[in-house]
Amino acid sequence: MIRSLLEFTISLPCNYLGGILLLSELLPLPLPVQCREELAEFEVRMMVNARTLWSAHLLPVSDMLEKVISTLAGES
Numbered sequence: 342m343i344r345s346l347l348e349f350t351i352s353l354p355c356n357y358l359g360g361i362l363l364l365s366e367l368l369p370l371p372l373p374v375q376c377r378e379e380l381a382e383f384e385v386r387m388m389v390n391a392r393t394l395w396s397a398h399l400l401p402v403s404d405m406l407e408k409v410i411s412t413l414a415g416e417s
Contacts, residue, residue, distance in 0.1 A: 343367075343398055347405045351412050361413070369395055 346367075350360025369391045374380070380388075399406060 344402045344405055347402060347409050351409050357413060360409075 343364075346360060346364060350356055350364070369388065372388065372392070374388065
């Protein structure tokens with residue numbers, strides 16, 4: 342799914358914004374999460390587990406992710 346989203350994002354310039362917005366909605370929130378009350382231990386474990394699973398999904402598509410970043414950043 343992520344590879345398809347990344348390919349869609351760089352397929353046409355009009356897809357850049359939509360693809361990046363969708364990717365930002367799919368990725369987990371950065372840690373530490375700002376909240377008013379302290380999170381329970383199981384909530385912290387769930388967040389860390391979700392981030393670990395996402396890193397496992399992003400590792401195989403790292404070449405495509407680098408291509409997206411270089412395309413959008415204007416770097417070669």
